[in-house]
Amino acid sequence: MGEVLVYVDHVDGAVRKPTLELLTLARRIGEPVAVHLGAGADTAAATLAEHGAAKVLAADLPVFAEYLVVPKVDALEQAVAAVSPIAVLVPSSAEGKEIAARLAVRLGSGIITDAVDLEAGEDGPVATQSVFAAAFTTKSRVTKGVPVITVKPNSAAPEVAPAAGTVEQLAVTVGEKSTGTKVVSRTPRESTGRPELTEAAIVVSGGRGVNGAENFKVIEDLADSLGAAVGASRAAVDAGWYPHSNQVGQTGKSVSPQLYIASGISGAIQHRAGMQTSKTIVAINKDPEAPIFELVDYGVVGDLFEVVPQLTEEVKARKG
């Protein structure tokens, strides 16, 4: 069985959930070898080992933080040279996709992005993708080079499968052209204490019907009662009511939670593209003709300012 490189997405050694999902998918096609760039490899190694990483290739150079994307591509390219893997899996984050894109050019490899599932096939890994605003499901594979595949969050349930997780230092030479874009400053986002939008099991979103930034508290209260993440439609974000980092839809995040609650969202194609693979969909909207009702498992036609607070109270009461 060949080795599968898994690029680790982490914050100072705290491994983010999509990476654990990648390890689970990697085990279906080979033996996972994690590539950890930046600080905290020893902390991360325990979690990575628990989820099936046979080895953890680690490199911690200041250039990874000082320059955009490319030094990480150098490192991953050199990891590929060291391991000769049968595939490279990268989380489908903005940065992950850019790393994968450049790696594919360098390796002369085909690339598949935003896979939602992965299985072993006779001619290499087969990736499932959800395309045209999730109206179609395709199955694809890479036909040249080492397959480079980026995988969306929530594509698999992380499984515990203890492996050695031996940490090995990866020697990385950073190319002259790799330090072209300097990161002059970095302002971390303030934590809301809520789950990450793309990783959350439940997402509560507000749209045009919320009608004002101050009214988003109604949405946040419901989210907090359920331990959910908060999303917003493009209309709400464009109006300046909620940050773009919370936008669900084609030009924002695409989410696939167990439960998606849409409040005051009509359900334009732009929005549907980002949420229609959610398992259970619930909507509250004044307009009975709103297209969102075509997608729902349960819909309430009514005023969200009546329905949502009542729901929040009821959730709190039931949870005790």
Place this chain on the structure above:
Amino acid sequence: MSLRIVVAVKYVPDATGDRHFAEDLTTDRDAVDGLLSELDEYAVEQALQIAEEADDAEITVLTVGPEDAKDALRKALSMGADQAVHVEDDALHGTDALGTSLVLAKAIEHVGYDLVVCGMASTDGTMGVVPAMLAERLGVPQVTLLSEVKVEDGKVTGRRDGDAASEQLEASLPAVVSVTDQSGEARYPSFKGIMAAKKKKVESLDLSDLGIEEDEVGLAGAWTKVDSAAERPARTKGTIITDEGEGGKQLAAFLAEQKFI
């Protein structure tokens, strides 16, 4: 010296239409009307603003695509771009992102550039990988996913809003930039702009003009293969109630039944 800006754009099927696959599992371009990808309008807009700030600048809008893709170029020209380049060749049908980035890179080198501006992704393939691939192929800095961009004294600076942090970036020209839909609303073409666009130069190139072999592109030259495409089954019709004072409670009962509470 004049600042040479190339804006790479894509002609896509309208996302609000009923998009399908053709028999060879490429995007069916006949089923739905095409247009300039909405996300590329932001790229054209930022290029125009950069050009307005510069003493002397020239914007070339570039696309790779079938005959109809000229519509996307005309739209960008009517917004204010100076000239256009259209790479068109029968052998291009079915080209993947890697092949597209190869053709774009060669065409950009053919035109000559100081700055390449792209949108964040196309609205059909939505991969968002071409800007990074272009920077890799051209061997110049990638300054991507910017919600704010500025060009001054031979440098490009901008703000990249990521999930974990917001970053301020800086690179020397020449460079490849991509801008998000947060970079600023794109202008509408004026009547004057539409009339002027009709007289602007659109250069047509084929693969041989760019020194690209046919087998490097197209469906046969693609390094990925789509084996199947299935329409997602319609969701089963759910329960819809009208709130008569107890809507929130009824919804809570549904969520409890589904074990969410």
